[in-house]
Amino acid sequence: MASSDEPQSLRALFEAAESKREDVYNAPIATSPQYAADLSAALKLYAQAVAQISAVSLFSANEGIEDVATTALPYLLVDFYIAELVQRTPHLAPKQRLQVLAQSRSAYERFLSLVDGYGLVKGSYGKLLERYRDDEDGFAVVAGADMAAKREGKIANFKAEKALREKLQVLKRNPRYLEHGDEELVRDVHLTSIEFAIHNTFQALDSLNRELPLLRSAPSPTTAPQSSGDDPADTSFRLDQPLGRMRPGGGGPILGPKGEPLQPFTIVGSRADMARGVFRPGHNLPTMSIDEYLEEERKRGGIIEGGGTEPPRRQVDEDDMEAVDMETYKARHWDDFKDDNRKGSGNTLNMG
Template identity: 25%
Template sequence: MSTNLPLPQFYAQTLTTLQPIFDDTLSISDPSTQSTLTSALDNSYLIQRMINSLGVFSENESVDEIGEKELVFMSLGWVIGSAEEKGGLGGRDDRISSLQRAETAHSNYLELLNSYGVLTSEEQAESSNAANGQSSISKDPAKKREAKIRQYKREKELREKISNSLPDHPETSSSPITFILSTLPSSSTNRPSVVSMSSGSTSVNNEDAEEASKSTMVDILKLLHTLTISSLSSINMELELLSNAPASISQYVEQDPREVRREEEDNTWRLDRQASSKARPRELISGNGKVLRPFTILPSTQQLSDRERLKGDVFKQSWRLPTMTIDEYLEEEQRRGNIITGGGQASYDAPTATELLELEAENDGSASAEESAEKKRLKDENWARFADENKKGAGNTMNKG
């Protein structure tokens, strides 16, 4: 990307590059996607250094004193943190480093919002707890459910409010990146941004438009704050899991040169080693899952102790067949799309179908609310009918449970 553009257009160009990655239209595991992500991150850090050198933000200012053109650059911390979350696929250590950088960027974003007084006292408490690695949600299931629904409603209200306040905004898109881009000038043309201000006009209409656009940008920052709280919770959980995960054996065991020579000599006559070096796992299984040739699944090398590894090298199998480790088998299955990914904390925190119907039914007077209320009524009625026809314990013939 060229850095000869003005700073707002350069920021818009960087966000345009990140938009398909954030919208999940590109595969994160694709090397080209990771290359694009790395390039966009470099540009984001460059913009951050430029903002710091220009002194755009000051500790002595409030949100009422900062200009609307500068306000949009407060979102840069969230952009960097979210982009770092999608990187670090080179191994455990690389992933930990990427998550730590994401955590730092998100914490800096929350600190910036707090220093400018963008957040309410309740939101400031959430930010403080999230920055310190503490959860603001109670461990009580009922209170946790209420907090989850409250957070979902706040995020939904902010998205709808922002979508209605931005002119010419597509109704089908409520992506935060799209919201930020709507407040920036295009990187290819000279069209003004939505939040641009006429410097020479002092009319009431321009002042009202300026105030409205600034209020919209504050709502976007509050939406990003809500997303940051969830991201920090997921990052802390993943960092805890990675810190307890076993590291690769190769990081602790240095291979003896004599053992390397013996292994090279052993490769000259062992058919399974030669076959596995020439025939990759994808050649053992066809595209539709048919086994093309017999092979042996070996234990994962990450779960073997030194003694088991040495024992396996001495007492080798009597047969000579191509071998495939569990890691290679799982990698091949993932490449063929047979491994379902997802879930985790984000899936656990998402409202259930019944909760979504309750939330949608609360919008009194709308057609969608009436339709949701009717769906919920039919669901409750079907369940009541099922409970009447099937008494509790009727199918428990073994008297268990």
């Protein structure tokens, strides 16, 4: 058994990385500590594999794909797997996410450059690669503003992905592949896997370019205005504060000495009615309840306390003959007036 100081073979490193990658893809919760540990371990193993691939000069720009051994074909996918894993890194802020996407983009580009050097980016994927190199930040799999064309392009992408997935499934179910490990069939499986990865790379770069503008326009946590709710003593954000604080002007008398309004206000039935009607469509937020209005009137002196009874009549001193004669004269004058003027005869506005 090899000692812990002995470097692992490339095959063993790759298999260990593949195992960790499967753990990451199958994790039920992407924010769990185990997910982060598996993701970190997978990336570390793939990085070690890249170092060994470079050390032994496994791939060369001077050879064609037919010169690459069948057992070496899976290693062409290392940068693609790194790009996917990096893109799955949990993020906490837009700035961190931007860094993650930049690292992921670099890994995708290394993968495309490697497989393109072997002539594996061909057909429609070759055209996509040309467009990407012409405008990396503005690249989209389906270009143009024509909605019908975009829809057709999305359908074509879906059909291409489905065809590649089904082809892989058929190849891997073949008994020659499962039982005998037929080299020609195994090679076909690896090349189809690479083609599938090329397809997914362009989809990922498209998605990445749609996400970047949103992240760049997101407010920075350090410059975002502090929420009023951060200060326990600040209750200005509360919806249940006293009605007086919700009036324009924030306080002061509502009515003047003569009853003229000094501030705008709205009268409502009660606080309970106000609470029930807050979310009613077209509701204007009230600023004063009936109770508060009456209290303002009482302070101003516009309410007669203890009302409901007639004011007491002035008592006449019976010994004061002049005062008695004056009261008698006023009573007779009032009786004569009522005899000469029928009740309601002066009402010219309401003739009823």
